[in-house]
Amino acid sequence: MKTIKTLLAAVALTMLTASCFDDKDPYNAGFIFRKPVYVVNACFANNHVDTISFVSYGNWAARRDAGYDGSWCSFNTMSGHGNTYYTFPVLFQPNTSGQGRGAQFTFSDTDHPGEASATILYWQFATRGDGSLGAAPDVKTIKGSDGSLFQFTYDEYHRPLTLRVTKDEATLHSLTLTYNDADSLLTVIDRGRTLTSKYANDYQPQRLIGSGDTVGYYSQYTSTGFPVPLNTAFNLEHRSFDGSNTYYAYLLGGQSLAPDSLYQADSLRVALTSQGETTVQKYKLTYSSLDNRHQSIDANQLVFGTEQCDPYQLLSLYRYCRSSRILSEVTSGSSARLVSATLNTDGSVAQLVLTRKNAAAAEADERLEYIFEY
Numbered sequence: 001m002k003t004i005k006t007l008l009a010a011v012a013l014t015m016l017t018a019s020c021f022d023d024k025d026p027y028n029a030g031f032i033f034r035k036p037v038y039v040v041n042a043c044f045a046n047n048h049v050d051t052i053s054f055v056s057y058g059n060w061a062a063r064r065d066a067g068y069d070g071s072w073c074s075f076n077t078m079s080g081h082g083n084t085y086y087t088f089p090v091l092f093q094p095n096t097s098g099q100g101r102g103a104q105f106t107f108s109d110t111d112h113p114g115e116a117s118a119t120i121l122y123w124q125f126a127t128r129g130d131g132s133l134g135a136a137p138d139v140k141t142i143k144g145s146d147g148s149l150f151q152f153t154y155d156e157y158h159r160p161l162t163l164r165v166t167k168d169e170a171t172l173h174s175l176t177l178t179y180n181d182a183d184s185l186l187t188v189i190d191r192g193r194t195l196t197s198k199y200a201n202d203y204q205p206q207r208l209i210g211s212g213d214t215v216g217y218y219s220q221y222t223s224t225g226f227p228v229p230l231n232t233a234f235n236l237e238h239r240s241f242d243g244s245n246t247y248y249a250y251l252l253g254g255q256s257l258a259p260d261s262l263y264q265a266d267s268l269r270v271a272l273t274s275q276g277e278t279t280v281q282k283y284k285l286t287y288s289s290l291d292n293r294h295q296s297i298d299a300n301q302l303v304f305g306t307e308q309c310d311p312y313q314l315l316s317l318y319r320y321c322r323s324s325r326i327l328s329e330v331t332s333g334s335s336a337r338l339v340s341a342t343l344n345t346d347g348s349v350a351q352l353v354l355t356r357k358n359a360a361a362a363e364a365d366e367r368l369e370y371i372f373e374y
Contacts, residue, residue: 019227028057029109029116037327040121043258045095045134045158047124047201052070058082058116059111059205065119072102079110095124096135099262125259129202129321131293135350137374138296145369148172148306150314155179158296159203160315165306173311179203198251202259204319208312212241215312217320231257236318246308249270251323257320264323283332287325287363288339294347295372298322302339302352302370303330348374 034053040351043050044118051073061079064070072093080086095101104122109116129131142150148167155161165173176189178201180264188195188203197205206215218235219227228234238246248270254261268283294301300323301314313321326349330337335358342351347371358367 027111031056031060031107031116031118033118035243036120039119042123042124042201042259043092044127044202045125046128046130046159046203048094048157049092050090050122050201051087052120053085053087054081054118055085056082056107056109056116057222058111060107061105062105063108065104065106067120068102068104070101070105072121072124072351073102073103073257082109082111090122090254091120091122092351096132097128098126098135100124127260127293129204129230129319130297130316131259131298131322131324132158132294132316133291133293135297135346137346139372139374142297142302143371143373144306145249145367146306146366150243153313154296160296160317161185161313163311165321167306168287172307175311175315177326203355205317208317217318230320231255232261234320236310236313236321238312243276244271245271245273246264246310246345248313248321262324265327270295280327281311281332283330285323285327286329286331287323288328290326290341290343292322292324292326294343295349295374299341299352300327303327303339303354305354305368312350344374348372 003115032055035051041050057359059080059082072095075088077086077088098121102121104121105267106362107118107120138154139152140331141152146167148165151162151164152160153162159177159179161177162173163173164171174191178187180187184199186197186203186208188200188208195208195209195210195213195215197216199205205216207214208343215238216236217230218237219230220233220235221227229250233249233251236248236250248268250265250269253261253266255261257263264287265285267285269280270279270283271280296316297314298316298321301309312318326341327339329339335356338355338357340353341349351372354368354372
């Protein structure tokens with residue numbers, strides 16, 4: 001008698017086969033994976049390692065499947081014994097191709113070919129966790145014609161480590177970031193305040209929380225009290241124990257926020273609360289055809305000037321706030337900010353010029369220039 005049972009769910013990666021050729025030759029064959037859990041596993045352009053953990057009932061071998069250029073993904077243990085628990089790293093090379101790419105592996109029982117197998121697919125996005133392309137250079141400094149200086153440092157995986165913003169030698173912002181990959185914990189020191197957040201393989205916080213401060217995503221709500229889908233509208237909010245809060249409300253209108261997707265916010269509202277008083281500014285956003293993913297930082301965050309620039313969004317710690325195109329104009333009432341970007345040969349921003357016009361005033365146009373260095 002021969003019976004075969006294979007369990008392969010669309011999401012769960014667990015393969016079991018119980019069979020017997022006859023009453024004299026019973027056997028068990030199959031795989032039980034602890035990690036990865038899913039058949040298809042996504043990773044970002046700057047991810048460098050994952051883990052495979054499983055047990056096979058029989059002796060096994062793994063092969064790299066044709067149909068994918070999977071040379072960027074590798075592991076050293078390609079065969080093993082049955083009834084043995086295996087855990088080993090999967091190594092990823094940085095994706096600088098500008099395109100998403102896949103690598104597929106099939107694990108098979110070598111004692112009973114065709115009776116039990118498991119397939120794992122790794123899909124690596126073209127973009128890093130912060131929304132920049134995998135080949136985007138890290139910005140080292142930005143010098144403003146207003147006397148401002150932005151200084152950045154990064155680790156080997158293009159994750160920001162420090163940001164210092166000064167103007168006329170006065171410090172406006174000073175952030176230090178530390179990544180504990182063993183616990184997936186991000187710690188930010190912001191002018192003496194400590195905020196922490198867990199992160200996934202995008203290295204992005206959801207909400208950075210300190211003893212009295214929070215920076216993170218919040219939902220917008222309909223008039224009936226239901227949360228609006230994130231890809232329709234969302235807030236990035238800085239909440240402080242002293243009531244000095246800043247809300248950035250983005251309107252997307254249903255665009256995809258999936259990694260590698262192109263999207264841009266249609267409008268932005270900025271609400272500032274101080275000493276119980278709240279002011280709200282509404283902005284209409286118009287974009288150029290220039291790609292905003294060719295440098296490590298979100299260049300659009302500079303359009304409101306040095307003092308109004310949010311350092312968290314400038315570092316693209318919250319990538320949903322990072323529109324894929326560079327702004328060309330920002331309007332609010334009769335006031336307009338015109339944006340002109342000059343690019344390097346690799347597509348990264350070399351110069352950003354902001355011109356502020358006020359149709360209701362006879363004042364001369366204000367011009368602000370930022371020079372990027374890599």
